Amino acid sequence: MDWGAEDAIAIAGTGFSGVAVGLQLMRALPAGGTLCVLGREPQPGRGVAYGTACDSHLLNVPAGRLGWDPQDEGGFARWLVAAGREVQPADFVPRCWMADYLQAQWDQGLAAARARGVRVQTGLSGLRSLRRLHHGWHLETDDGRTGQAAQVLLATGHLPPQAPSLGLGGDWQAPGFWPDPWQRPADWAPAPDAEVLLVGSGLTAVDLIIELRDRGHRGRIHLVSRRGQMPQPHRVAEARPRPGLQPVARLGADLHPRAALAEVRAWVREAEAEGLDWRDVMASLRAGTPRLWQRLSLRDRQQFLRHLQPWWDTHRHRMAPALWQRLQDDRAAGGLLSWTGRLAGVQPAEDGTGWRVTVQPRGGGVAQTLQVQAVVNCTGPSGRLRDARDPLLAELRERGLLSADALGLGLLVDAEHRPLDCCGVPVEDLYYVGPMLKAQHWEAIAIPELRVHAQQAASSLLARRAALLDEAWAAAA
Ligand SMILES: Cc1cc2nc3c(=O)[nH]c(=O)nc-3n(C[C@H](O)[C@H](O)[C@H](O)COP(=O)(O)OP(=O)(O)OC[C@H]3O[C@@H](n4cnc5c(N)ncnc54)[C@H](O)[C@@H]3O)c2cc1C
Known part of the structure; x- marks a missing residue:
């Protein structure tokens, strides 16, 4: 040995x-x-x-x-x-x-x-x-x-991260596609004016946007995700558990996600009436979350993941207020665009400068086509x-x-x-x-x-x- x-x-x-x-x-x-x-x-x-x-x-x-x-x-x-x-x-x-x-x-x-x-x-x-x-x-x-x-x-x-399906013709191994944002070469950088597509709109996408802009990237950044939601900002005044609110005791033994959601909404209204907000309710839930999770049946956990997880993730895993402001400014200046839907297909662009990506909007509607030079998987670990x-x-x-x-x-x-x-x-x-x-x-x-x-x-x-x-x-x- x-x-x-x-x-x-x-x-x-x-x-x-x-x-x-x-x-x-x-x-x-x-x-x-x-x-x-x-x-x-x-x-x-x-x-x-x-x-x-x-x-x-x-x-x-x-x-x-x-x-x-x-x-x-x-x-x-x-x-x-x-x-x-x-x-x-x-x-x-x-x-x-x-x-x-x-x-x-x-x-x-x-x-x-x-x-x-x-x-x-x-x-x-x-x-x-x-x-x-x-x-x-x-x-x-x-x-x-x-x-x-x-x-x-x-x-x-x-x-x-798991690389999600890119739809018809999509291939994560193609040039300009990055299936793992944490395995990029340190000098990875699309051309400064290139249009970039980030698949996913959570904290990993926030990291990529901020990093690209810090490196002087000027091109538009598109975000595509199933729900089109982004992480909420932290409040400047730190959220703290509300005294007296005991979620584990109040949600009872026969917990059901839908009933729990109604209860949580009522707590948010109470918090708002006292000049606080939903962040203080999330802070109150945090210590008891493992016990609540363990009380859910497999079926209820599945329901939670299917219907509530996007809301949970964006409200629980928040970003620093300064980053939120940067994204707001970027969006207002037209540099950041969000698309809600799924990737339906990828084709080489006819002019040879990158890829034509088709996004099928959530709930139907006319498919959108974007022309981008780089695609990064930002769906998270x-x-x-x-x-x-x-x-x-x-x-x-x-x-x-x-x-x-x-x-x-x-x-x-x-x-x-x-x-x-x-x-x-x-x-x-x-x-x-x-x-x-x-x-x-x-x-x-x-x-x-x-x-x-x-x-x-x-x-x-x-x-x-x-x-x-x-x-x-x-x-x-
Ligand atoms: C991008 C990102 C940002 C985050 N930001 C925050 C934050 O702001 N605040 C917060 O509280 N949490 C944050 N988190 C949550 C994060 O999960 C934890 O804070 C923490 O970093 C997890 O640490 P870890 O050691 O378990 O995993 P990792 O940080 O993933 O470290 C695991 C280590 O093990 C090594 N390794 C893997 N396999 C082997 C092997 N076979 N032999 C030896 N070594 C191996 C890896 O190389 C790596 O160094 C963030 C997570 C991510 C992904």
């Missing part, structure tokens, strides 16, 4: 989730313990969300709420101020600042753990393969180095484990060690964050934290929730580690 140890804990993935679990473990592991960290990014904390180099990509949660540790919500804002950045807790700051903060916390945690005698092995590449040993796991990295660990945490993050092509996830899925939920939102875990295998049994000594927890919690993909899952998973790992060491002692005695 090139690395690891019989009693080691290995973490695969160094985005927010891997870093948050790693920091918890570095703080709590006793001297002599071993932590192995496997990552695909050169620095910790730079996953899809915070690895962006675009300064105008802003966090969509106020800085004062984004510490990595659930016991220190204000840690991020405090660190920013100490690092000389002028920030108020309510500000929406660049996402890459989160990566700087995570890196600094990581360096500090690593130094402190090593000083206490904890062995932390870093600089290992991604995890490609994981096989069960009689005790623990045999691991192989992307560069072919092998290691051993007693327990493994998967923090492998978002799955790449996927949760469909069955389509995951990453060798590690594909191997674990095919060997039955991971199981997807019925709705393609993510993977199933038990209360200790152990994935359920294909028979629904928790896999011993394997753990997961990350956005695929959405399958079971619905509200699970942002920092305020992930840091709690990270803490819980670290506690499970440490409790099991203690039990394994006790067993080893007993066997040796």
Whole structure:
């Protein structure tokens, strides 16, 4: 074995989730313990969300709420101020600042753990393969180095987006088409006056619009989506849960999406009568959302996804007010056009300058034809484990060690964050934290929730580690 140890804990993935679990473990592991960290990014904390180099990509949660540790919500804002950045807790700051903060916390945690005698092995590449040993796991990295660990945490993050159908003649492999907005070359840029089509109109599309305009793109940007909705803006004054409003208790045990919607609308009217708005109601729902989601039957979850998800997503996952204003200005100047419908066909343009894309409006009507030079898939990360092509996830899925939920939102875990295998049994000594927890919690993909899952998973790992060491002692005695 090139690395690891019989009693080691290995973490695969160094985005927010891997870093948050790693920091918890570095703080709590006793001297002599071993932590192995496997990552695909050169620095910790730079996953899809915070690895962006675009300064105008802003966090969509106020800085004062984004510490990595659930016991220190204000840690991020405090660190920013100490690092000389002028920030108020309510500000929406660049996402890459989160990566700087995570890196600094990581360096500090690593130094402190090593000083206490904890062995932390870093600089290992991604995890490609994981096989069960009689005790623990045999691991192989992307560069072919092998290691051993007693327990493994998967923090492998978002799955790449599913490329939607482009309709007749469409081909995501054609020149000018980008099926994954996070896998573009760094110097990717359509000609400054090119017309660009973004498929999807959520936060990924917002990222693309802002980035293109920052790079000086002058051409029109078209957005096409089934419902034509865009994320709502945050209010400047932060939304907070309304005192006394207890959604889980008030929505009752026999929850139904339609009845719940009527109730939520009534709460919004009450909030408005008090000078507040729907954002305060969404803030009140947030903590109880996982319990409400878990009460829904499969059929009701399907109904929710079919009819309510676009409203939920655009009202729950909001954008910073400054970005909203930029998009409003762009739209008013004619630079941004939204189309509601589906892509019905793609043909090379007759004049040889790009593509003619046909959009079939929602609800019928005359099809629209757009001529564009670039098309980017902005439908957002996927949760469909069955389509995951990453060798590690594909191997674990095919060997039955991971199981997807019925709705393609993510993977199933038990209360200790152990994935359920294909028979629904928790896999011993394997753990997961990350956005695929959405399958079971619905509200699970942002920092305020992930840091709690990270803490819980670290506690499970440490409790099991203690039990394994006790067993080893007993066997040796
Ligand atoms: C564009 C975008 C913007 C967002 N903005 C916000 C925001 O403003 N506020 C907020 O609270 N949340 C935001 N989120 C939500 C986001 O899900 C979380 O905040 C968080 O970044 C998720 O972290 P993660 O570590 O689970 O996943 P990721 O950030 O995806 O990181 C996973 C890491 O694992 C690595 N990896 C994958 N496979 C392997 C392997 N086999 N071996 C080793 N490493 C592997 C990847 O390379 C990556 O570095 C955003 C999400 C996206 C996609």
